[in-house]
Amino acid sequence: MIHGHITAWLLALILFFVSIGLHKSGKAKAFKIVQMILRVLYLAIIATGAGLLFSGINIDVWYILKAIVGLWVIGIFEMLLGRVANNRKTSVFWIQFVVAWLLVLYLGFVKLPMSFLTP
């Protein structure tokens, strides 16, 4: 489950930048396709995240926060690509992107005790 979770968000992060690159080089169709794949990955991230959350661990406030920030990251992905596609201003979302990623990595790797290792 944890490997699925990490694989899913790592792949999403890579494809996110791929899609930005595709848009920059004017490949609208390829951009759309990658955006579709990304949406499937969002579901995989949420499903594996929820799977971890409800795998029998003692859910405390940090897990809730981790889940919320994880959903926030996904929301920002979607907002950024939507606005990039329509050539709208994105600076506010890029700031959120950095803040949310730092937070989610901190919460996931540093703060939470990898409780899935000791089920």
Ligand code: HEM
């Ligand atoms: C793009 C969004 C997300 C990112 C980048 C992310 C990142 C991470 C990272 C880095 C870890 C720690 C992996 C490890 O310790 O080896 C983790 C674990 C976890 N994630 Fe996510 N996550 C995201 C979305 C979500 C969502 C939406 C949920 C809940 C619905 C969620 C729930 C969890 C849970 C419960 C764990 C296990 C924590 C533990 O016991 O250590 N994540 N995630």
